[in-house]
Amino acid sequence: MSKIVICHRVVRHLRIGNYFHCIFATFDTMEGKISLISKKNKRLVLSFTVLQFLVIIVRIWSIATTRADLLESIFGIAIASLTVIGFVVRCDPFPDDVQVQFLNYIFSSKDEVSDRGATRYLNLLALFFDVVEFTYYSISTVLGLLALFLPCQPGLTSSIICSSEGVLLSGLIFKFLYLFFFPALEFLIYMQVAVGTAYNFVTVLLTGVTFLWLECAFFIKCYQKELADLADYRKIQIFEKILNSCTREGIFLKFVILIPSLQVLMSLVAIKMFHSGHDLLAVMFCWMYVIILGSTLLTFSAAAKVYGTSTKWIQGCKGGERKKYARKMHRSLIPLRLHFGNNFVEILTPLVVQEYCVRQTVTFLLLTK
Template sequence: MDKKDIEILKRNLRYGNYFKCLPIKWDSVNERIVVKSPWQQRHVIPMLVIHLLATLCRLYSITLHPSNIMHRAEAIFGALIYTIGLSIRLDIPVDHGAVQVLNFVMISIKPTTSRSSTPNVYLLIRLLLYAVATTGFLLPTLMGVLAIFVPCQPILLNSLLYRNGIFLAGTSYSWIVRLLSAIVEFILLVNIAITSMHYVIEVMLKGVAFLWIDCKAFVKRYDQNLAKLGEYQNLRIFEKCLNSCTRSRIFLTCALGVPAAQIVICYIAIKLFRSNENDQFKASLFLWCYFMIIFFTMIMFSGAAQVHNLSRNWLSRCRWNIKTKWERKVQKSLVPLKLEFGNNFVERLTPLVVQEFCVRQAISGLLVS
């Protein structure tokens, strides 16, 4: 792995240790990721409980805006972000497979300092990491400021205490509540950003990218008669390990929740730009988040689809070069690589199908409203 990527990983783990949201840490002696001891993990569970309570409050806040579609859409988006973040970080008990996959990716890719020697997919993932890190700091800060000075926003937890146009009517401690809620908003959103960067980008996206690049290298070596048919099993082993730690939680949550968030945020951004409130900054912020989500979904689904398509094409092509009976039996036992989410897997047309669905649903929502 590139030295810059390792530094980004170390920095994210330090922040995760500071905000008590990751059950793992960086072992500077062995230069690898290790699971924290049960005593060191004692702060992770309370943070998860606080996140769960905040998510329930977010879900309840959706029912507080029955007459205003825009306010309800903003409340839905906030609930989606908290729900997706909770599902991603719900690593109880700690999945050692995810730690092993990330350590394997780090030691399997030789560190490089030259940009030309780094695969393009890793450069795109690094760009996504920078974007998420920047947004993961600015957005919680803005939400904290809004929670103090404009607590009536439906995207905030403070909206639960907003009644008849007044925040905590008849009370003298409203500013204390605003300050506490701003701190909670900031900490929880930073936790979501840190855990998402680790589980979604570092583990899942880099695992998919590693499998894709390794599969391309194997096919190239096989075509040059530098690799044997049995070496394909090494790819199958890594595929099984990656699926075991992403299929039921990380990939499933992203495959279902992120497109839903993309639909809602597209609807909100377009409605804000077309409204008469002249809130261009808020609309631009939602539009920036929308582009980030599209960028992420395209990398996630396109990378997984390329892995399946590349392995399937190679299997259908390599059977014509088989000369021995043993190789023919081995070839018949091989299956294409599949990156799974739940009981489904990503194939060639999945990225286009997902984007078409998101666009259709967003347009339908705009036409109905």
């Protein structure tokens, strides 16, 4: 039942992504599975990617040319960083259909989750999907309102209609841009950033890592009851190889590099906003920090669980077989590993990542004091 709930969340997120033309996958209601979008819609996604690139140039230009204090500059850099990260994650003119096939395999397999802990984790994952979806609309609306009430803030696209002294230019055309165009543009761009990033980092990566861990835990449970043999572990290894091929050099590597850095930046800006008295903006960045923290903890913890669970099982079952071929097969077993580049996630990786984030946040706070 929990797997069905996750599937419904994924389908809903795919439809949001198709509505805003920011992902290459869609849900085919006729066949009941995920598929790549049509060539026409693919051109729309690429066109909006180009628009996002132009917005990045405008954001960077406004930060570099506008006279602003340190707090305004940090705020502008945070807004620009969100767009840059979304662009880096989404910028893939040649989408990989293996990711789509991988998701279809996950949701078409039997729902074998019977453990209470696994069920609670899937319910937590479904709740996280809902929280991420709420973040799409809430943060996009806030950025649209910022373009309306703080149009000259560096980092916002509306700052290009302001003078170097931070004064809004007058005129009918500038008024139209200020009241309608730029707030709508900020809303659209962040929606594309959030949905495109969440599709790669949450729908593909986090969901894939979670179900690999659950498959491993279910196999060990069946093996202990003599309902499975070592050949079934080979099937899970194939599952692991496919997931690594989908994420190792792309999604997971980007996640490891970008998301902890963004977590450091969001925590820094939130603290600075609280100290300066901008409580509403501080709450917005705190909320984004919580979402990013949740994604890092869930992803790295699930990946570490995959490695830790498989390692413990291999160490515990070796030497228990009497037949020669079974002992040789035991010696050939290797733990399941989620790779990013040339590295892989170990048991202590989640703690190492959070220690890095805390250390960097403290360092930046001391430098900007």
